Amino acid sequence: MSAAAAARRLRGAPDLAITVLEQGPEVSYSACGIPYWVGDVVGDRDELIARTPREFAARDIEVRTGTRAEELDLDAGTVRTSTGETLGFDRLVVATGGRPLRPDVPGLDAPGVHGVHRLADGADIRGAVAAGARRAVVLGGGYIGLEMAEALQARGLGVTVVLADDLPMSLLDRDMGERICKAMGDMGIDVQPGQPVRAIETGADGAVRAVTTDAGSYPCDLVVLGLGMGPEVGLARAAGLRIGETGAVEVDRTQRSRSHEAVYAAGDCSQTFHRLTGEAVHVALGTHANKQGRVAGSVIGGQAARFAGVLGTALTRVGDLEIGRTGLCSGQAEAAGYDVRAETIEGTTRAGYFPGAAGITVKLVSDSGSGQLLGGQVVGGPGAGKRIDVLATAIWAGLTAEEFAGSDLSYAPPFSPVYDPVVVAARVASRVEQG
Amino acid sequence: MSAAAAARRLRGAPDLAITVLEQGPEVSYSACGIPYWVGDVVGDRDELIARTPREFAARDIEVRTGTRAEELDLDAGTVRTSTGETLGFDRLVVATGGRPLRPDVPGLDAPGVHGVHRLADGADIRGAVAAGARRAVVLGGGYIGLEMAEALQARGLGVTVVLADDLPMSLLDRDMGERICKAMGDMGIDVQPGQPVRAIETGADGAVRAVTTDAGSYPCDLVVLGLGMGPEVGLARAAGLRIGETGAVEVDRTQRSRSHEAVYAAGDCSQTFHRLTGEAVHVALGTHANKQGRVAGSVIGGQAARFAGVLGTALTRVGDLEIGRTGLCSGQAEAAGYDVRAETIEGTTRAGYFPGAAGITVKLVSDSGSGQLLGGQVVGGPGAGKRIDVLATAIWAGLTAEEFAGSDLSYAPPFSPVYDPVVVAARVASRVEQG
Known part of the structure; x- marks a missing residue:
């Protein structure tokens, strides 16, 4: 749906007809919200639906739910559907998603x-x-x-x-x-x-x-x-699309298939690459799926775009414990050939004296030689988790531990100690660099 | 106290004697915590004291509270105190702080x-x-x-x-x-x-x-x-230390005075520079004071260090409204000669359907020509404020709106929508760039 929306933004209906085939009853729903619906944190199933087929229809995007793509003929440029039709295409986006392992x-x-x-x-x-x-x-x-x-x-x-x-x-x-x-x-x-x-x-x-x-x-x-989720590539494989080493559809940075020019793949069915190592990875997360779809749709719509890679940033909570990670953990960094330095610090989410201050543990993985930040992990009480975004941004930008340690982060007693725990971790990491 | 602690870490007591003169009764207290003590959010005054003179004494740092530095003789290398003594120094750190305007x-x-x-x-x-x-x-x-x-x-x-x-x-x-x-x-x-x-x-x-x-x-x-707070420079000015255009003590990036080699200044009494514009600024905040003290102490202790500038990041709350800012606001950016582009978006702190989702407004200021991010402002409900750190890190690293828009931030329904509001703002800013 991201691809469809992005393409439509760039090219109007007279110029580009867009049809979406969906085997299930809904498009554009929050799979990540299902545990919270099961847990009665979210009361109503319909709250998990972001946009309905009717809303897409209003933007001249035809959504056919309950319609499965059964077979692709890439040379002929056709899709055969479960409703017995054969639809032609000039451009195809494979977004068949993942399946629970x-x-x-x-x-x-x-x-x-x-x-x-x-x-x-x-x-x-x-x-x-x-x-x-x-x-x-x-x-x-x-x-x-x-x-x-x-x-x-x-x-x-x-x-x-x-x-x-x-x-x-x-x-x-x-x-x-x-x-x-x-x-x-x-x-x-x-x-x-x-x-x-x-x-x-x-x-x-x-x-x-x-x-x-x-x-x-x-x-x-x-x-x-x-x-976990594996890529759902049955349709793509049967059609002869090249499947990468991770088992997902191999694409370039514009999400275009490596084997067929007119075909794009995005989301959990597609292979992507790690921002730091460049290695092929398969990371099934809604954030990447959304961005990849947008890239594919933009390119089909005629605007240059490319996917910039993943760090594998993720966040969850169990009870009051918030858990975030980004980049490479120690084992991944070692496997990628870095001279790994890992430092862990304990801190508090707010000024220690402020009511509600909770414990937080921050771990930073960096390259011992260059000081480059490679990965971050955060575990702690309420307010801890979203700090992973600060580390993800520092790593995304290629900062060293020392460069990040000097950064000007916010401070107020209800929100953090004078030195935010992520900066304390970076300072320890950079001090270690300096001996 | 940061300067004293940093110098002591690098050089032991036999090698470097450290004396701290403090006119008041305490060192190392949280001035930022005072409103919360007044408001009875923090119950006990002593909770605002981070470290006592006794704790510093245990690290061979002599703290003389109730002792005011009355006069400096920089050529002679002496300080005359309110207790009638004259102390000699090889290196002096002026950390007289600020005073309410x-x-x-x-x-x-x-x-x-x-x-x-x-x-x-x-x-x-x-x-x-x-x-x-x-x-x-x-x-x-x-x-x-x-x-x-x-x-x-x-x-x-x-x-x-x-x-x-x-x-x-x-x-x-x-x-x-x-x-x-x-x-x-x-x-x-x-x-x-x-x-x-x-x-x-x-x-x-x-x-x-x-x-x-x-x-x-x-x-x-x-x-x-x-x-607001102005620099307290009476002592420094009387001693002939050079005062900068902001009215604070002029220092280089090692916090050394521009006029006297043996003298350093750090914290609210010292002038600093803006990370983006390089301009002289005076920003009275505990985060900078701590870091500047550490830089001065490290340099005095024999280790290279330099202060990396300020973005003016700050965070507060009034009621349930959290308020963060970093970098240049529109007026500052215009005054600095940028071709300013400002974009404001509305979003939610959590997935829209998740209980506790609150409104958040994010404003991004960027340079229209290069796309470079210049400033960010965040106003919103619980969970909004600390997002300013993500923007501060992106700006610190010199990212463009488009580079930041592609970044891999975390997503989980209790913590953010699929696209975090800070990324939505960056996307709008970069889309505007692309026309």
Whole structure:
């Protein structure tokens, strides 16, 4: 929809006809809001819908919901749809999105196993809760896993989070992951780390009864997949579009397919690149999807545009603990060949004496030789999380720890100590540089 | 104290003796916390004291409180103190701070007129409230003025803010200042703009009775000076130190005096420079004072360091309205010769559907030709204010609106819309660039 809107802004309806095919019932909804709808923080499903097909129609963008693109013929320039039509195109944007990653274990197709992807998934999970589900197992400890664990606990279910890894939030360093793990335990969420799932056990009625690992069996009547999102590329692959090393559609910086000039791909189905390393990555996040769609639409509309890469910035919360990360964590930075320096500091979100001051831990990863900032991680109480944007901006701009340490950030007692914790971390990192 | 601590970190006590002369009873206290102490948000005066003389003594820094430096003899390398001693020095740091600006009007020396500077001022104002003061007039609508108006109102006083300017917060653009003015009015604070004070009227007992302007007379039993802080340079000027165009001690980027090699100056008594324009400015804020002290102490301790300039970043709140600014406002940018482009957007602090989402207005000032970001202003509900740090970092790094618009900021429904309002503002600014 971002691509359609961007193209329409640049070229009017007489000049460019735009048709959107969507297999589901909605376009432009907040998948990231589903955990909060499940948790009753957001009361009404319709609040998660940003724009309706009718609103797009008013801008001369034809949206066909309930219409699946079944097959692409890229040489002929046609799409065959589930409604039996064949539509021609001059330019095609593949925006088939992602799909929840599913472990290859018995029982995964049982009706009590849910991804967190479409609004219908949210409705199904809410239905299971309303029908009396009492125990849930969440597979995976990424953002969706954490958010769903909290949501289901808030609805009164007992929740176990089963992790294949040792710790939740694998894109944070170990010491930060440990804090998150502890906070989850303190909330009463049962975390079971280091246990790849082996089977979903079902009863005679086909309903989910337990999740089994090598270490134990966790009774439940609801299983939620929080293992991340992979690219949905079935349609693209079948049509012969080049698929990159990450399994997503390979595109250039204008989101144009590497294999077909008339075809663009954007969002969770497309491969992108890391801003710092240049490496091909697949990061399924709405922010990138929106921007990539806008780039594709702008280019199709005739205006130069290019996607500037990702740092992998992300933010979530579990209970009162806010968790942000950006850039490279220590392991990623080492793998990319940097001489890694990591510094962690403890501070407070407000002046220490100000009511509501909460603890905050900031970790900075930098390159030991140049001082260049490579990554940041923030874990702390209310007000901590959004500070990750300051680090993301510093890293985006290529600042060194020392350059950033000198920066002129705001101070007022209700908002931060005299030196904001992100600057304290940078100062420690730059002082280490200077010996 | 920052200078002393930095020098001590680099050079031990046998190598460098450090003596601090302080005329008042405390060092290292949070002047910015005084309004919150007056407002009973912070309960205990001692919470505002960051470090005591005893703590410095433990690090071999001798602090003499109640000891005023009366006279400097820079050629002889001596300081004469109020206790009748003459101390010698090899290096001197002048850190005499600022003083509340005072209009030259009758009655200003009445006992009911208070600056907001030292902890004793806070104690005096608290005393006046405890003694039954019922109406206060605050002169000036900068940070201190706003914070004191709110604090006194919270303590049950009727509060009038008398402004010489048309609007509060003169370092924000008009449209932003109008929002603040309205919020103050909505809180029940009486704002009287465009009225330089003409006199403080006192009764037969010498107590304050009213503040008079050309437009009216505002009864009160308490007057608070919120007109800003000027540099306190009496001692430096008498000693022959060169005073800059802003009225503060002129220093180079190592905080060394321009006129005397052995003398440094840091904090509110010293002149500094604007990061973007290079112009001499005087900005009395604790963040700069801390950093400048550290630079002076590092250089004296033998380590290279330099102050990197100020953007004038600042943050406050009045009621639920958070107010941040950084860099150049439109008027400053025009005066500096830029071809100014200013764009203002409205957004929400969280996803629009998420409980607690509040309105936020972001204004970006950029250079029309190059796209370089020059300034940012943020006004909005809880969670709005600290976003000014993201803009401050982008401006610090020299990003254009377009470069910043592509940046990878965090998104999660409890924390922001998919596009953070600061990025939306940058996108609008860069789209305007592109025509």
